[in-house]
Amino acid sequence: MFRLIAAIGMVATVAAVLGHFVLFGPKRLKDPKQARKVKRFGIWERLVHSITVLSFLGLACTGFYSVLVLGSPLHGWWWLLHVAAVPVFTAALTVMALTWAKDGMFVPLDWDWALRLGGYLWFGKHAPAGRFNAGQKAYLWAAAFLGAVVLISGLGRIFPVFDAEGQDLVYQVHRYAALLFVLAGITHLYLGTIANPGTLGAMMFGKVSRMWAEEHHPQWWETIKDSHKSKK
Numbered sequence: 257m258f259r260l261i262a263a264i265g266m267v268a269t270v271a272a273v274l275g276h277f278v279l280f281g282p283k284r285l286k287d288p289k290q291a292r293k294v295k296r297f298g299i300w301e302r303l304v305h306s307i308t309v310l311s312f313l314g315l316a317c318t319g320f321y322s323v324l325v326l327g328s329p330l331h332g333w334w335w336l337l338h339v340a341a342v343p344v345f346t347a348a349l350t351v352m353a354l355t356w357a358k359d360g361m362f363v364p365l366d367w368d369w370a371l372r373l374g375g376y377l378w379f380g381k382h383a384p385a386g387r388f389n390a391g392q393k394a395y396l397w398a399a400a401f402l403g404a405v406v407l408i409s410g411l412g413r414i415f416p417v418f419d420a421e422g423q424d425l426v427y428q429v430h431r432y433a434a435l436l437f438v439l440a441g442i443t444h445l446y447l448g449t450i451a452n453p454g455t456l457g458a459m460m461f462g463k464v465s466r467m468w469a470e471e472h473h474p475q476w477w478e479t480i481k482d483s484h485k486s487k488k
């Protein structure tokens with residue numbers, strides 16, 4: 257049953273984001289060619305984010321390869337690879353959450369972003385946002401929460417402490433939390449790439465154009481624009 261739910265969930269999420277892309281297209285900037293001069297992420301933030309993503313992919317691929325392709329419980333080399341990625345993922349996700357905790361705090365204007373659904377539908381195109389928008393903040397905390405759930409439930413499978421029924425519950429929690437994490441990850445990937453041109457570059461090179469900053473994160477741009485006046 258989980259195999260079917262996982263397959264349907266993944267196909268439906270990919271279809272939903274591609275459907276959104278076809279219907280609404282990307283959030284294009286007025287001048288997409290403007291040079292990247294505004295620093296968005298330092299090397300530390302990019303490194304921690306990259307390690308989190310790579311170790312997450314390692315866990316998701318080994319876990320779901322077993323479920324979707326092999327159709328059997330995680331075992332052998334796949335189990336070993338899965339468990340080997342755990343310390344890296346746990347450390348990277350923890351450091352990432354701590355690094356961005358301050359920027360991830362919700363503030364009153366996030367309500368406005370949420371009510372406009374970030375400007376991703378037909379209305380409220382210009383949603384306000386600080387360094388992170390309300391969706392990014394929600395994703396940061398959801399990732400921290402789901403990370404804790406998969407860690408505790410995964411450890412609960414490695415070191416069983418309950419009876420058979422309890423262990424099965426732990427197993428179900430692990431696989432469904434992991435599935436939710438992957439579906440949220442697919443949406444995050446869509447929003448950070450083709451839905452918002454210029455955003456992937458922020459994570460790769462650490463810099464964005466002024467227009468990107470002004471249009472996507474206007475309240476953040478307000479706080480840093482003075483330091484960019486001299487660098488025309």
Ligand code: HEM
Nearest residue numbers: 315316319320329330342406407410411413414431434437
């Ligand atoms: C971070 C700590 C994690 C630990 C300690 C952990 C540990 C484990 C263990 C021990 C199993 C084997 C369960 C069993 O058959 O008894 C397992 C299975 C699995 N894990 Fe993880 N895991 C972690 C994170 C993740 C993440 C982040 C994902 C994906 C997003 C994931 C996806 C899966 C999947 C899909 C399975 C197979 C479930 C099934 O057979 O239906 N795990 N994990």
